[in-house]
Amino acid sequence: MSLTVGNPEIYDPKKILQHPEFRVLNPGEKPPGTANIAAFYNPAHEIHLVEKPKPKPGPGQVLIHVRATGICGSDVHFWKHGGIGSMIVTDECGSGHESAGEIIEVGEGVTEWKAGDRVAMEVGVPCSKCDACKIGRYNGCPDVVFFSTPPYHGTLTRWHVHPAEWLHRLPDNVSFEEGSLCEPLAVALAGIDRAGLRLGDPVIICGAGPIGLVSLLSARAAGAEPIIITDLFQSRLDFAKSLVPGVRTVMIDRNASPKDQAEVIKKVAGVPLKLALECTGVESSIQTAIFSVGFGAKVFIIGVGRNEQLFPFMHLSANEIDLQFQYRYANQYPKAIRLIAGGLINVKPLVTHRFALEEAIAAFHVAADPTQGAIKVQILD
Ligand SMILES: NC(=O)c1ccc[n+]([C@@H]2O[C@H](COP(=O)([O-])OP(=O)(O)OC[C@H]3O[C@@H](n4cnc5c(N)ncnc54)[C@H](O)[C@@H]3O)[C@@H](O)[C@H]2O)c1
Numbered sequence: 315m316s317l318t319v320g321n322p323e324i325y326d327p328k329k330i331l332q333h334p335e336f337r338v339l340n341p342g343e344k345p346p347g348t349a350n351i352a353a354f355y356n357p358a359h360e361i362h363l364v365e366k367p368k369p370k371p372g373p374g375q376v377l378i379h380v381r382a383t384g385i386c387g388s389d390v391h392f393w394k395h396g397g398i399g400s401m402i403v404t405d406e407c408g409s410g411h412e413s414a415g416e417i418i419e420v421g422e423g424v425t426e427w428k429a430g431d432r433v434a435m436e437v438g439v440p441c442s443k444c445d446a447c448k449i450g451r452y453n454g455c456p457d458v459v460f461f462s463t464p465p466y467h468g469t470l471t472r473w474h475v476h477p478a479e480w481l482h483r484l485p486d487n488v489s490f491e492e493g494s495l496c497e498p499l500a501v502a503l504a505g506i507d508r509a510g511l512r513l514g515d516p517v518i519i520c521g522a523g524p525i526g527l528v529s530l531l532s533a534r535a536a537g538a539e540p541i542i543i544t545d546l547f548q549s550r551l552d553f554a555k556s557l558v559p560g561v562r563t564v565m566i567d568r569n570a571s572p573k574d575q576a577e578v579i580k581k582v583a584g585v586p587l588k589l590a591l592e593c594t595g596v597e598s599s600i601q602t603a604i605f606s607v608g609f610g611a612k613v614f615i616i617g618v619g620r621n622e623q624l625f626p627f628m629h630l631s632a633n634e635i636d637l638q639f640q641y642r643y644a645n646q647y648p649k650a651i652r653l654i655a656g657g658l659i660n661v662k663p664l665v666t667h668r669f670a671l672e673e674a675i676a677a678f679h680v681a682a683d684p685t686q687g688a689i690k691v692q693i694l695d
Pocket residue numbers: 386387388501520521522523524525526544545546547550566593594595596598599615616617618619640641642643
């Protein structure tokens with residue numbers, strides 16, 4: 315399928331690094347507007363612009379002019395910390411996986427797309443043959459090529475070749491920026507879907523970063539009430555309130571124990587919480603979520619964090635609290651686009667900063683600096 319058809323060189327990260335046209339740009343260098351520049355990180359925790367060859371779409375592939383890309387916390391993490399869990403940065407690697415763009419050229423055999431079509435790119439390209447793929451849970455594919463997860467280069471670039479079957483058409487009323495925000499939205503929607511959230515469910519969302527905020531928008535659209543959101547920073551809680559005025563906010567006190575913190579949350583909720591959407595991956599926050607919810611509730615963990623963490627086992631057991639986890643997403647893009655196009659979810663306010671592709675490194679510095687107050691930094695071309 316996708317990866318075995320067409321020009322395999324586009325998926326071979328080593329071949330791109332060894333290509334004679336691959337080079338790291340000098341700081342301040344202004345490449346021509348047609349150059350295929352990209353933001354790459356490396357094991358030395360550097361981030362820089364590179365120039366790489368403009369790819370040709372092979373059979374089953376299309377060439378895309380990437381028009382909008384959001385910076386995800388994981389891009390910053392790969393740059394600053396050199397890995398996430400077992401995904402380790404061992405060489406130069408291209409960043410970016412929240413992207414939308416315009417088709418420029420189609421490869422042989424591609425009939426469903428033409429130049430000028432506007433698309434959101436689903437960047438996890440699975441094998442289609444393994445058990446996970448066959449049951450439709452392709453986010454579990456062990457052979458997935460996830461652009462921007464090492465070693466595969468990302469979509470924060472000008473020209474990107476993509477398998478035609480992993481693109482989603484953007485309706486006229488959905489912008490490239492919104493198309494790129496379908497990626498984090500897909501994470502939240504997968505969580506809402508698998509958590510089984512229902513109309514009127516009392517919900518807590520832990521963490522008001524981009525993932526907590528798209529989860530908030532999704533939970534509101536799904537009819538959760540009341541919704542409580544937590545964070546360590548008042549500015550993030552204020553942002554949540556501006557997005558969904560009805561949300562109740564709780565500032566987490568770093569010195570309070572998860573049990574004491576949970577008592578505050580229970581008072582604010584006023585009713586037993588049925589679901590926690592945990593969007594930090596921080597051990598104390600997960601513990602707080604566990605102590606906050608009612609008997610028979612679910613703590614659904616979207617955040618990722620330390621490899622090993624302690625959970626209050628007997629509290630979970632004696633309260634029949636289900637723990638569940640989300641790894642990326644499957645089958646969520648069409649839904650994300652429908653919800654944005656139909657006006658049920660408005661992701662536009664999440665974009666707080668915009669940069670040109672040539673300014674991508676400055677964009678990364680803003681995204682990585684909490685004092686800048688960024689929610690979603692976008693790179694536009
Ligand atoms: N499961 C997946 O497939 C998937 C996909 C994307 C992101 N993620 C993960 O989701 C998490 C959230 O992503 P993000 O982009 O919003 O990250 P982020 O770091 O921007 O936001 C996390 C928020 O949680 C807050 N926070 C930290 N500790 C807290 C605590 N103890 N209590 C309450 N709030 C606390 C922070 O202040 C911040 O506002 C990250 O762990 C990220 O890696 C998971």
